[in-house]
Amino acid sequence: MDERSKTLLKTLIERYIAEGQPVGSRTLSKYSGLDLSPATIRNVMSDLEEMGFIASPHTSAGRIPTPRGYRLFVDSMLTAKPLERNADLAELTGQIQDQLGGQxxxxxxxxxxxxxxxxxxxxxxxxxMTPRRAQAFRQIEFMRLSDKRILLIIVSPEGDVQNRIIQTELSYTPAQLIEAANFFNSHYAGMSFDAVRGHLRVELQDLRRDMSQLMQAAVEAGSVAEDEDDDHVFISGERKLLEVEDLASSMDKLRRLFDVFEHKTSLLQLLDVSSHAQGVQIFIGGESRLVPIEDMAVITAPYEVDGQIVGTLGVIGPTRMAYERVIPIVDITARLLSSALSQN
Incomplete structure (x- = not known):
């Protein structure tokens, strides 16, 4: 692609992002800064359409970007300004810092x-997203609810408490439950439940049958608690996407949009991929299988604690978004969250 074509494609995408309407040759002539005839511009647009960078809606003579066009735009045409030289970004940094660390x-x-x-x-x-990882427990307790129902109380090293109900085959007395908890805490405190499972395979033969069954039940319940606790995806502002015409223009898109937030499977896969990369990543629907809706884009960045990547954060929006504005928001938030968590 020659420079003239790149300039016209960049101008077309910028105008479409700004106005939300198909862009015609007259608009390109006005905003591109190129001294080209309308016929020449139409020929270049035709070439760009053949290459798959733009498309022509049936209802308009103008063109709109395709996912491939957006990808080329964000990879090679987006102008990023140095953070330290931009007063707006300095103000943005202050806003984010206040919300993350001010309290x-x-x-x-x-x-x-x-x-x-x-x-x-x-x-x-x-x-x-915080990635799934094995969490250690500080101590556990058993509380008898009925003959064969026991409450497992799990205390994390930070003092957080989770409760799980265990259904047992045998009936346990309060004294037996205290004995089991003492054994658990003296032998396994500070480990994850997955690690305890490995130890129990070796040590079960030394435990009485009634105790070994209770231990196994506790490990299974504790592992479920770890899975539920660690694979958190925190989402804020989903309803704002209902106001985005590109994403809410049909019932089919709305169904797929709510499916993304309700089941989270595709979102988890995308965020997990992001956690293995450095810096800001941009996923565009239609060219990335990880984004389930063609008109959706996801901008992500990993965040760290003490130099180790521990999770991913990002913004979910339409492909028609102001990338030059949203990318710094994601980038700065990831950096400041990393710093705040490392200091906490």
Whole structure:
């Protein structure tokens, strides 16, 4: 593609993002800065359409970008301004910093605040994922609810408490439950339940049958608690996407949009992929199988604690978004969240 074609494609995408209407040759002539005849511009647009970068809606003589066009735009045509030289970005940094660290929030509240911040500043949906990882427990307790129903109380190293109900084949007395909890805490405190499972395979033969069954039940319940607790996806501002015509223009798109937020499977896959990459990643529907809706784009960045990537955050919006504005929001939020969590 020659420079003339690149300039016209960049101008077309910028105008479409700004106005939301198919872009014609007259608009391109006005905003591109090129001294070209309308016929020449139409010929270039025809070539761009053949290459798959733009498309022509049936109801208009103008053109709109395709996912392939957006991809070329964000990869090679977007102008990023140095953070330290841009007063607007300095102000943005201050806004994000205030919301993440101004109230000295705990890690969990900081993560939910990050999702809310991303949504508020982008005007789309903000999302933060913490990856699944084995969490250690500080101690457990058993509480007898009835003959064969026991409450498992799990205390994390940070003091958070989770409860799980265990159905057992045998009936346990309060004294037996205390004995089992003491054994568990003295041998396995500080481990994850997955790690305890490995130890129990070796040590079960040394335990009485009634105790071994209770231990196995506790490990299974604790592992479920770990899975539920660790694969959190915090989403803020989903309803703002209902106001985006590109995403809410048909019932089919609305159904797929709500499916993304209700089941989260595709979102988890996308965020998990992002956690293995450095810096800001942009996923565009129609050219990425990870984005289930053609008119949707997701901008993500990993965040760290003490130099180790621990999760991913991002903004979910339409492909017709102001990328040069949203990318710094995601980038700065990831950097500031990393710093705040590392200091917390």
């Amino acid at each position: 000295q929030l705990g890690p969990q509240r900081m993560i939910t605040a990050a999702a809310r911040t991303l949504s508020n500043l982008s005007h789309f949906a903000g999302v933060v």
